[in-house]
Amino acid sequence: MKEQNGNRMDGVTNDTELSQLLSLLVSGDVNAFSRIYDLHVNMLFNYGCRLTADKELLKDCIHDIFIKIYNKRKDLGEITNFKSYLFISLKNKLCDESRKRTNFDDYPVEELNPVATENVENDYINLEMESVSNERVKYLLNQLPPRQKEALTLYYLEEKKYEDICILMDMNYQSVRNLIHRGVLKLRSIAV
Secondary structure, three states: OOEEOOEEOOOOOOHHHHHHHHHHHHOOOHHHHHHHHHHHHHHHHHHHHOOOOOHHHHHHHHHHHHHHHHHOHHHHHHOOOHHHHHHHHHHHHHHHHHHHHHHOOOOOHHHOOOOOOOOHHHHHHHHHHHHHHHHHHHHHHOOOOHHHHHHHHHHHHOOOOHHHHHHHHOOOHHHHHHHHHHHHHHHHHHHO
16 A cells, blocks of 8 residues: 555545544645545545446536535534545435436426326315215215115125125125115215
């Protein structure tokens, strides 16, 4: 492992050296910024290669992170773990850029298809009305005797045939028809 000016060249540095470099950077030392960049760029690139295959995007994101660090250098004293801060920043930046690229392709706005072709407000109103209707049906069904409720639920809601209902309820065909008919009449009378 080579050393230059007493510093290790593999991107690893001790916490004391990093603290000193960050202090110098906060005061605006460009050489300290350059050294911090050199110490961490390869580590970030290797980490980023696990997150994306787009090397150009990765390089751009790493450079953007370091530009942000330089511009916000006065706030660096608040960072307790600089390497974690770099990793998290890179991951977030890659996610943001991926999201932007997914949402904004190279299509002109005129060629984009709208997500919803119908009126969203009408859809919401219809959904609310259906929900209210469903609650009303449940309330009315609960007013029926259990066997009538079961027969009507099977026939109207589960769309079973009379023959299937006969088997499920262990009743003959005419009894099922009568039960459903009486249930419908009772629903009409209480729904008014």
